[in-house]
Amino acid sequence: MSRVTLTDVTKMYGDDVIGAEDINFRIQDGEFLILVGPSGCGKSTTLELIAGLLRPTSGEIQIGDSVVNDTPPQDRDLAMVFQDYALYPHKTVRGNLLFGMKYNTDLPASAQKEKVEEVASLLGIADLLDQKPGQLSGGQQQRVALGRAIVRDPDVFLLDEPLSNLDAKLRTQMRAELQQLQAELDVTMIYVTHDQTEAMTMGDRIAVLNNGQVQQVGTPSEVYAEPTNEFVAQFIGSPSMNIFTTTIRGKTIRAGNAPVQLDTLNEYADGEELRVGIRPEDVIVSEDSTQGNAVASVSVVENLGSENILHLDFANQDFIAKVDERVYPSNGDEVGLRFPEPLIYVFDNEGRTIKTRNIDAVEQRQPRRQL
Known part of the structure; x- marks a missing residue:
């Protein structure tokens, strides 16, 4: 099960700085949920709480049927892709993908190699396996970063503004590719962005955040046509x-x-x-x-x-x-x-x-x- 549930989750920094406040939502198995809002609204904080990079001050985080508040990140069976692709420049594409499996699989070396080639083919980077990141375009580097997450077969994918470094044309292309990939893999994805166009075009549902609080959760059509408040009404739509x-x-x-x-x-x-x-x-x-x-x-x-x-x-x-x-x-x-x-x-x-x-x-x- 890769359902993710947040119940009354709050993250405080010190006594008076709120990173996230009373976050409540459930992401269903196989759902593509977008966390969207302006800078500083708490969307990346929420993602890092799910990942285990931050510990909630209060509330409960569940993955499947297990409460994971005390579970370290490496034991949550999640994969995270960042705005910074975080590729190892001295390793080839093949080496970067294999590294994603190094501490997360019991597969023999031959099976790992097959898995890497399968994922590379899925992402259209099979002909780049022997090249290094410095030889790749931004879009190709992003595909490698995604591939490194996919080879692990995680329960949940967490993506923190992964397209922000790409130009407008490539972002449009990668939006479509990510949607196709999520549907083909039938996996749970939680995607953070400040770009409401990405939110509207990619997500099964959108969670709009502001000032550390969830303002509304709904389908793109619901959030656009039936905003719960003036903030959502002005933030969604261009x-x-x-x-x-x-x-x-x-x-x-x-x-x-x-x-x-x-x-x-x-x-x-x-x-x-x-x-x-x-x-x-x-x-x-x-x-x-x-x-x-x-x-x-x-x-x-x-x-x-x-x-x-x-x-x-x-x-x-x-x-x-x-x-x-x-x-x-x-x-x-x-x-x-x-x-x-x-x-x-x-x-x-x-x-x-x-x-x-x-x-x-x-x-x-x-x-x-x-x-």
Whole structure:
């Protein structure tokens, strides 16, 4: 069994520095879980607690049915891959892969050699076995680091930002390769990243962390469409969700000039402030500024080929809209904005989600061009 369970796990440094606080989640056998969050959020600390490199201050860590709080790292049957590939420069690829098995197998030398060649073939590095790390590209070195973990046949793979040193094109390629590899091996993987694109594209589920605490655990679609709070809503999605403050008037709020009547506002007093959010891809933009719920001024247009990212001045704050390539206003132009009510999010003044967008109404955002 390679199920991993964390129950009320906290890691303190001294009396007042929190590395991780009340971490609770279960990773199922064969699941690909992503730990994602900004720098310093506790994701690497959580991974190191699972690995046994750190000891929890309180709480319980289980691998399978065994509590491993007191189990040293070498006895947890885990394999870890780091951002720094940590290859031995004086050894060949074959030597690096064999070293991964040296203290973790009873296989005879001939069987170890066969295992290395099998894994090298799986990773597409069979023709590199006699080369040294200095002769390899970054992507090839990463495959060797992965191979060194795979040859051990561990119960769980732990990956700490393994693609951070690669260029954008190679990261995209390696993301797909890692997903295929995890599915082919049918193993449990826990993957740390600060990159929400990696999290959304790779994981069966995502655990979003901030300030040492788990904010939400769910599938990529759940975390994107139904964030539990304002932090998750803004962290997941690129560009980030637009959020602005509004005031309740007669159980109604306004997004621009659009009134939004919500049954969930009954517990809030008239005049109370709330936060309204809408994703850039849900904003409908008209180059006719008289159309829509609000008017904004164009600051910058980013041309991405198939779409444009508009940076706007709206309600005295920066505002972003993602539109198709046919909408291309000039800097300084005024444009009309429309916010489809079913696609609006609402948060209370403590950041808790009151309303998420209606998934069935997502088609209302198309086309993202002139009204």
